[in-house]
Amino acid sequence: MAEIDRPRFTWLGHATVRCDLPGGGVMVIDPWVAGNPACPADHKELPRLDAMLITHAHGDHLGDAVELGLKHKPRAVISSYEICTWLEGKGVVNTIGMNVGGTVEGLGVKVSMVRADHSSSFPGNAYGGIASGFVVRLPGGFTFYHAGDTGLFMDMQLIGELYHPELAFLPIDGFYTMEPRLAAHACRLLGVHEVVPIHWGTFPALRGKPEDLTRELAALGYACEVIALSPGGSM
Ligand code: NI
Ligand code: MN
Numbered sequence: 001m002a003e004i005d006r007p008r009f010t011w012l013g014h015a016t017v018r019c020d021l022p023g024g025g026v027m028v029i030d031p032w033v034a035g036n037p038a039c040p041a042d043h044k045e046l047p048r049l050d051a052m053l054i055t056h057a058h059g060d061h062l063g064d065a066v067e068l069g070l071k072h073k074p075r076a077v078i079s080s081y082e083i084c085t086w087l088e089g090k091g092v093v094n095t096i097g098m099n100v101g102g103t104v105e106g107l108g109v110k111v112s113m114v115r116a117d118h119s120s121s122f123p124g125n126a127y128g129g130i131a132s133g134f135v136v137r138l139p140g141g142f143t144f145y146h147a148g149d150t151g152l153f154m155d156m157q158l159i160g161e162l163y164h165p166e167l168a169f170l171p172i173d174g175f176y177t178m179e180p181r182l183a184a185h186a187c188r189l190l191g192v193h194e195v196v197p198i199h200w201g202t203f204p205a206l207r208g209k210p211e212d213l214t215r216e217l218a219a220l221g222y223a224c225e226v227i228a229l230s231p232g233g234s235m
Contacts, residue, residue, distance in 0.1 A: 013038025
């Protein structure tokens with residue numbers, strides 16, 4: 001059996017994940033690079049950008065969506081209706097403003113917007129739609145989940161049953177999002193056996209560490225490999 005094509009993932013620090021798709025396209029989830037203190041200097045400039053996915057309007061996720069959108073004119077900018085309308089007002093083109101429960105296609109990959117338990121606002125606490133996560137399915141079938149910012153919720157089990165992600169990017173900071181003990185339960189509910197911890201280490205308030213997640217998974221008795229990338233690291 002041929003091995004299913006996976007993207008090459010590069011963690012740019014915080015919640016920002018760059019996916020180099022097997023077809024050559026570059027997709028970035030939560031495009032916070034220029035102002036992201038965790039993003040290594042040599043990764044702040046993107047060689048190309050074909051798609052952006054934005055989980056919610058907080059500045060550490062919406063990030064440089066306007067600047068990158070105007071510069072690279074990606075073919076698909078996928079986010080909530082509210083964020084896409086706001087981006088269009090700033091001149092960003094090719095937006096796909098969707099909502100939780102929906103699936104759209106961009107760059108040949110299927111993107112499903114799923115629940116996240118979190119808030120979403122633009123600067124000044126202006127309403128930013130609701131927060132979300134994304135499930136991304138590649139043409140070859142490889143499927144991954146980026147949770148955005150979220151607490152633990154039981155419907156993660158449904159995300160597992162409905163989309164069968166093989167890999168999850170989960171926040172573990174324990175202040176704005178799940179702490180490692182909850183993230184371990186998230187892995188079990190999702191049924192994933194590979195997890196990349198994100199949203200940790202950027203600021204002192206974000207206390208969760210990958211080794212805490214490894215320990216909590218062992219305590220739970222759930223077999224899941226913790227892939228602890230450093231900012232700029234790839235898998
Ligand atoms: Ni947030
Ligand atoms: Mn955040």
